Amino acid sequence: LDYYFEQIEMNKHLNAFNEVFFYSAAEQAKVVQQKIGDGIAGKLAGMVIGIKDNISYKGHEVTASSKMLEGFVSPYSATVIERLIREDAVIIGRLNCDEFAMGGSNETSYYGVVKNAADTSRVAGGSSGGSAVAVQADLCLSALGTDTGGSVRQPAAFCGCIGLKPTYGRISRYGVIAYASSFDQVGTITSSVGDAAILLEVLAGADDYDSTVSKNVVPAYAKGLGAFEKKKIAVLKETLESEVLDPEINSAILSSIEQLKEQGHTIEYVSFDLLDYLVPAYYVLTTAEASSNLSRYDGVHYGYRNLEASNLNELYKKSRAEGFGEEVKRRILLGTFVLSAGYYDAYYQKAQQVRRLIREKMEELLNRFDVIVTPVAPTPAFKIGENMEDPLVMYMADIFTVLASLTGIPAIALPLGNNSEGLPLSIQLMARHFGEEDLLALSHNFL
Numbered sequence: 001l002d003y004y005f006e007q008i009e010m011n012k013h014l015n016a017f018n019e020v021f022f023y024s025a026a027e028q029a030k031v032v033q034q035k036i037g038d039g040i041a042g043k044l045a046g047m048v049i050g051i052k053d054n055i056s057y058k059g060h061e062v063t064a065s066s067k068m069l070e071g072f073v074s075p076y077s078a079t080v081i082e083r084l085i086r087e088d089a090v091i092i093g094r095l096n097c098d099e100f101a102m103g104g105s106n107e108t109s110y111y112g113v114v115k116n117a118a119d120t121s122r123v124a125g126g127s128s129g130g131s132a133v134a135v136q137a138d139l140c141l142s143a144l145g146t147d148t149g150g151s152v153r154q155p156a157a158f159c160g161c162i163g164l165k166p167t168y169g170r171i172s173r174y175g176v177i178a179y180a181s182s183f184d185q186v187g188t189i190t191s192s193v194g195d196a197a198i199l200l201e202v203l204a205g206a207d208d209y210d211s212t213v214s215k216n217v218v219p220a221y222a223k224g225l226g227a228f229e230k231k232k233i234a235v236l237k238e239t240l241e242s243e244v245l246d247p248e249i250n251s252a253i254l255s256s257i258e259q260l261k262e263q264g265h266t267i268e269y270v271s272f273d274l275l276d277y278l279v280p281a282y283y284v285l286t287t288a289e290a291s292s293n294l295s296r297y298d299g300v301h302y303g304y305r306n307l308e309a310s311n312l313n314e315l316y317k318k319s320r321a322e323g324f325g326e327e328v329k330r331r332i333l334l335g336t337f338v339l340s341a342g343y344y345d346a347y348y349q350k351a352q353q354v355r356r357l358i359r360e361k362m363e364e365l366l367n368r369f370d371v372i373v374t375p376v377a378p379t380p381a382f383k384i385g386e387n388m389e390d391p392l393v394m395y396m397a398d399i400f401t402v403l404a405s406l407t408g409i410p411a412i413a414l415p416l417g418n419n420s421e422g423l424p425l426s427i428q429l430m431a432r433h434f435g436e437e438d439l440l441a442l443s444h445n446f447l
């Protein structure tokens with residue numbers, strides 16, 4: 001713990017942490033040490049972990065990196081936090097992220113941009129940028145993030161880490177600040193597949209507080225890592241042919257495919273003709289859900305309140321106008337628009353139908369193949385400020401990650417070394433619903 005405290009101090013310029021829990025982490029470490037001595041320590045004893053600042057931890061501030069929640073102290077802990085503590089992980093602090101997890105570069109945080117440790121003029125990725133950089137720069141051993149449309153996988157890819165988004169419904173969302181509830185999922189950022197496996201084992205499984213969590217038994221993921229089976233792997237052709245794809249990412253993926261072949265897996269290139277519909281469907285649905293979820297921040301129930309308002313309506317308006325940042329407002333407006341009478345059928349309902357088609361297409365593919373390969377992001381980490389002018393450019397960069405989110409399937413981002421400029425490259429693997437065991441074993445073998 002002292003080592004990590006020192007590392008954090010030395011890397012303050014990266015802006016990864018919104019707060020370091022010096023006191024509670026040290027207290028927890030003492031308890032864990034005692035338990036180790038007594039031979040009763042849990043599975044995660046000794047794991048120092050950071051949490052994205054949208055996960056509630058009793059007695060600690062949780063802000064979602066928004067002015068709206070500045071100073072808000074959580075009255076209870078998220079299920080994932082309870083489970084980490086039960087297995088004796090030590091929670092070192094809360095990590096910076098895009099405001100309300102809306103973004104792909106960690107530039108929308110009220111607490112400022114997170115910098116990529118590989119090149120500090122570049123973004124960390126987002127929205128779980130702090131989580132990725134904390135693992136990248138060794139400010140903690142592993143981190144929790146949340147992934148609605150790529151927020152664990154894309155920053156992991158930008159920072160050379162392993163990012164796992166489990167199946168929708170594998171891990172409880174209780175106590176996680178909602179962005180788009182039918183997409184949100186807690187995920188892990190780690191530097192080994194082993195850590196991802198053991199964390200998933202601890203975090204996954206039924207929860208009385210979240211009815212969307214599956215009651216499926218939780219496999220012993222960590223033990224299963226040694227298992228080697230030959231897999232049928234499909235590469236989505238259009239994603240590699242995409243003109244937005246960086247050539248170095250493309251060739252890194254092509255050589256990974258060769259490597260997978262050499263390991264005995266069968267590879268087939270298949271066509272996926274719905275690529276153009278992914279980003280539009282994702283943004284119509286997630287903004288709709290966000291506009292509903294964020295209506296609770298009214299200046300009355302939580303966090304920021306404008307003190308000059310002279311009536312209720314004014315209080316709502318001013319608190320929300322001042323408490324939310326630009327990107328969050330844009331999404332609330334978009335979401336309200338697509339849900340409004342007269343537009344609902346044209347946008348929201350249509351997007352739901354498109355989501356259904358995408359799922360059916362993916363299910364059909366996953367009946368024939370065990371694993372699906374695509375890039376994670378079209379480019380390596382871009383320059384800070386580069387994509388901030390045009391939100392559409394930023395949204396389009398989510399093209400490869402939102403597929404698993406729309407479908408609810410598990411997906412993992414794996415590092416493939418660095419490009420000629422020293423920036424991390426990566427590959428994405430996806431599997432069937434609740435196919436994490438396969439995904440992790442294959443990843444472990446592959447790396």
Ligand code: GLN
Nearest residue numbers: 101103104148149150151
């Ligand atoms: N970049 C995507 C978005 O802005 C993903 C965010 C996320 O997964 N939380 O919606």
